Amino acid sequence: MTREWKTKMKFSEIEENSWPELQPYLDTCLLPLSGMTGEEAPWEATNKIASAGRWLAPLEQAFRGRTVTMPAYHYGGNDEDRPERMKRLIASMKGVGFRYVVVVSGQTMTKDELLGADLFVGPVAEGEEPEAHKISKSLADLWRKPVAATE
Template structure:
């Protein structure tokens, strides 16, 4: 589900089942032309779509974190966001990016999904398998 599909009543009713949030990260630097920004965001959407489709009843897609993680402060901000999301009740945090090898292991999400090279297409079966393995492990709590 997308965050905008939930209201207070439905969240209270469904929160137990919607234990995984998907956080898209676009990786914009701010110096892209409009078409370059559109392309980066679309690539992130290509990696996000198969997860949303496959796990519609268990995931909530949150608003995208669009801008660069090039310095330590940005990674810290993203990690703080992941911690806050976990504190709101999400047992699992999956960060999805369409930029090759953009996300670092410093990010405290449960799973990072991203291409290894430019123009790589998502391996839907592999991503599904990684998520299923994630759900077999006990959730991280804070």
């Protein structure tokens, strides 16, 4: 792996012609979700986005060069179509070549919303704060799992 690859992290840093070469190394998509409904006042939107960022930062710092942070998905808060949209979005990320999709949010989420995701990083209960070592360990543990024979 070249030094240039080790600095790749954000979706905007990956050029079309370099993706096939980088894809085996950048196999994990970090998909930030803010959980906004569109009814937030500016300071509430800021808090939701910052909360997602606090859960995302430990992964970006610890696994630079193995993960790609995709654009944040901001709207679609608590409506009834959210689980289906999330499933389609996760499937799409896998469809473009990511082996693992990690959903990262500062909001709690239901299991129905995470179908297809390989890992959820975020609070289990309201008000829970991120712990960097636990977050990093959860992703490292995912990568250590044996690969299913069908893959």
